[in-house]
Amino acid sequence: MRSILHRRITVPVAILATVGLALTGCSSGGGGGSADSGPGDAGEADGVVTMYGTIIDTEEELLNESWAAWEEESGIDIQYESSKEFEAQITIRAQGGNAPDLAIFPQPGLLGDLASRDYIQPAPEGVADNVGEYWTDDWAAYATTDDTLFGAPLMASVKGYVWYHPADFAEWGVEVPETWDELLELTATIQETTGVAPWCAGFDSDAASGWPGTDWVEDLVLRQAGPEVYDQWVNHEIPFDDPAIAEAFDSVGEILLNPDYVNAGYGGVESINSNTFQDxxxxxxxxxxxxxxxxxxxxxFLTDPTNGNTSVGPEEDVWAFLLPPVEADSGQAVTGGGEIVAAFSNDEDTIAVQEYLSSPEWANSRVALGGVISANNGLDPSNASSPVLQDAIGILTDENTTFRFDASDLMPGVVGSGSFFTGIVDWINGKATEDVLSTIESSWPSE
Known part of the structure; x- marks a missing residue:
């Protein structure tokens, strides 16, 4: 998510040196302006800052732990509310005047939608300063709409890892594949050796069901068609039903739609949509x-004691390799994701929390607790104790890495967290690729 990432985006970047906000009335508690009035003064400092996001379960507990010491020092109570319905509910809450003070957006496209409709407060000066110092222009662009910065990145992730058991690979006499075709050969070998489906997948995520499948497609678009076509797809310079996108769907289908290859531990292809990605x-x-x-x-999730306290590392219970390229030695291309913290309120308490979350102090506090990384360049990499997270930081900081942000997160919300998600679910349920892509294309907002 940093300056070290190689991604080109058409949204211009303008980091605000100052933020001048017109007084347009206050709301009680949190809540942004309306589409008619535009963002103005909203919220009153009362020692409580409400926050809404998709981070749940164990990760939610760690999130609360990450700022606990700062809460005690500042006297501000951060009240975080998690929801699997965030993508659907945040717009409803904003429109209804019931928005939180802060929201953690996993999709820059959804943030952009609300910002363009004047629900989001422009980033305050301290946040803008932190973004300018600790993130690259690429990352700032994800939080920028119409030349205005509206928030700061929070955490980061490298997508496209394939998790496996090193001991099993040694027993079966197989190696980590270096190309997509070798991955398919590996899959067939494991199936023939064990007599069971090698792959497992779970796409259920309530209102966001289907998103793990979009990650598969995005990885294949980037690896097969290349970064330029990927960017054209994100910006709708090619239609969603372009042959390059259809090819990516069909390639993913070689695994996910093959009943011999999925769904280990659950059943057949149809069980993918009925199991959660966490489980x-x-x-x-x-x-x-x-x-x-x-x-x-x-x-x-793997190291969580409720999942068996699995050890992760090259010589541990489970390790991971990146989904390989189409051609060997063609360079590493990866997709990734992250979150943007943006505000519906602009009282002093909300601004203080927003500034803290954009600082290296918070990034180091959270990463030291495990499970995540940050693209804040003030992060001490040694705080990432997990080998795979250290590996991910190395990928993000490698100047030879071709990086692209998760495509669905950059697309307009009605597509990225709407028709693309539901299209994947329909596709797993048997709807033809051509019909799925046509439906998604027809949902793209007109200019």
Whole structure:
């Protein structure tokens, strides 16, 4: 997520040196301006800052722990509310005048939608200063709409890891693949050797169901069609039903739609949509599943004691390799994700919390607790105790890495967290690729 990432985006970057806000009335508690009035003074400092996001379960506990000492020092109570319905509910809450003080947006496209409709407060000066000092222009662009910075990046992840069991690979006499074709050969070999499906997947995530499948497609678009086509796809310079996107879907289907290859520990292809992405950690941990595609953050789910306290490392229970390129020695291309913290309120307490979350102090506090990384360049890499997270930091900081932010997160919300998600679910349920892509294309907002 930093300056070290190689991504080109058409959104211009303007980091605000100062922020002048017109007084347009206050709301009680949190809540932004309206689409008619535009963002203005909203919220009153009362020692409580409400926050809303998608970070749940163990990760939510660690999030609260990460700022606990700062809360005591500052006297500000951060009240975080998690929801699997965030993508659907945040717009409803903003429109209804019931927005939180702060929201953690996993999709820059969704943030941009609300910012363009004047619900989001421009970033205050301290946040803008931190973004200018600790993030690259690429990362600032993810939080920028119409030349205005609206927030700061929070955490980061490298997507496209394939989780596996090193001991099983040694027993089966197989090696980590170096190309996509070798990955398919590996899959066939494991299936023939064991007689069971090698891959496991879970796409259920309530209102966001389907997103793990979009990650698969994005990885294949980047590896097969290349970064220029990927950028054209994100910016709708080519249609969603372009042949390059159809090819990526069909390539993913060679694994996910093959009943011989999925769904280890659960059943057939149809079970992918009925199992949560979190629960899959259990069948990886107990050895039922041989291969699973998921981002670097999955380390936190695997090592969670409720999933068997699986050890992660090159010589441990589970390790990971990046989804390989189409051609060997063609360079490393990866997709990644992260969150943007943006405000609906602009009282002193909210600004103080927003500034803290954009600082190296918070980044180091959270990364030291495990499970995540940050693209804040004030991060001490040694705080990432997990080998896979250290590996992910190395990938992000490698100047030879071709990096692209998660495509669905950059697309307009109605597509990225809407029709793309539901299209993947329909596709797993048997809808033809051509029909799925046509439906998603028809949902793209007109200019």
């Amino acid at each position: 899959v950690a259990r069948v990886i941990g107990d050895g039922t599943c041989a291969l699973h595609h998921q981002a670097s953050f999955y380390d936190g």
